[in-house]
Amino acid sequence: MAEEPSGRRARALARRDPTEWHGQRIVTETDLGAVFAAEERDRRALNSKRIRHGIVLLLLVGLLGAAAFTAVGINRGDIRIAALEPTPRATESCPAGPFDYQDPSSVTVNVYNSTDIEGLAGTAAGQLRERAFVVAEVGNRAVDPTGMTAIIVSGPDGTANAFTLQRTIPESVYVVDKRKGRTIDIVLGSGFSAIAPAESVDKAPGGLVCFAPATPAPAQ
Numbered sequence: 001m002a003e004e005p006s007g008r009r010a011r012a013l014a015r016r017d018p019t020e021w022h023g024q025r026i027v028t029e030t031d032l033g034a035v036f037a038a039e040e041r042d043r044r045a046l047n048s049k050r051i052r053h054g055i056v057l058l059l060l061v062g063l064l065g066a067a068a069f070t071a072v073g074i075n076r077g078d079i080r081i082a083a084l085e086p087t088p089r090a091t092e093s094c095p096a097g098p099f100d101y102q103d104p105s106s107v108t109v110n111v112y113n114s115t116d117i118e119g120l121a122g123t124a125a126g127q128l129r130e131r132a133f134v135v136a137e138v139g140n141r142a143v144d145p146t147g148m149t150a151i152i153v154s155g156p157d158g159t160a161n162a163f164t165l166q167r168t169i170p171e172s173v174y175v176v177d178k179r180k181g182r183t184i185d186i187v188l189g190s191g192f193s194a195i196a197p198a199e200s201v202d203k204a205p206g207g208l209v210c211f212a213p214a215t216p217a218p219a220q
Contacts, residue, residue: 093176094210095156099163101203104132107161108183112141115190124188127195131168141187148173149191151211155179163208168195173211 109128113121125135143151150172154162159176162184166172171191 094174094212095159095176095208097159097163097207098205099160099207100205101167102160102164104128104164104168105134107164108134108136109161109165110137110139110183110185111135112137112139112185112187114141114143114187117190120188120192124186124192124195128168131195131198133165133168136183141185143187143189147191148189150189151175151187152184153177153187154184155181158182158184159208163206166208167201167203167206170196172209174208175211 111121111125111128121138121140125138129135150169152162152165152169152172152174153176154174155177158179158181161182162174165184165186166174169186169192172186
């Protein structure tokens with residue numbers, strides 16, 4: 001077995017070791033390089049983590065913005081989702097259709113307010129006139145349903161006109177009566193705020209969305 005170096009020889013070897021000085025470890029360029037390399041790896045890992053977090057945050061903000069934009073568009077009627085649209089049902093009191101969208105200038109409508117909101121019928125009548133509808137009578141009329149947007153009433157000859165007006169006033173419901181002619185009534189509820197923007201009106205042929213369960217037309 002090799003003998004361990006004597007104390008004098010160990011001190012001599014230590015003097016020849018460039019990393020030792022009077023028994024103290026000298027920090028070399030290699031040591032510093034290892035430390036700086038580790039710090040660089042840590043810095044890059046931290047930057048990569050920050051970038052990932054930033055991307056996730058941007059995606060979340062984008063999704064929230066898109067959701068808010070879609071919600072506002074649906075509420076205003078600018079965006080229509082077929083799955084959320086009422087499904088027209090053909091019954092004894094609900095004509096089957098489909099009906100063609102009519103030229104508003106050929107549609108004569110009476111506008112009535114069923115709420116305590118002063119001037120509601122006048123506001124709606126003005127908006128319909130701007131869209132070229134022919135407004136005949138503006139007044140008040142009481143109905144049983146409360147909280148609704150609007151009820152559209154026509155006789156059998158006015159169903160296409162009623163369809164045209166219903167596309168102009170989303171969430172309105174239709175009721176048929178026995179009147180003659182093509183003139184229709186619109187009875188406004190507290191849910192009405194404005195007619196749909198012209199560019200969002202769906203002019204494709206379709207059916208009427210009727211009040212269910214069937215209800216008698218408002219009293220004349």
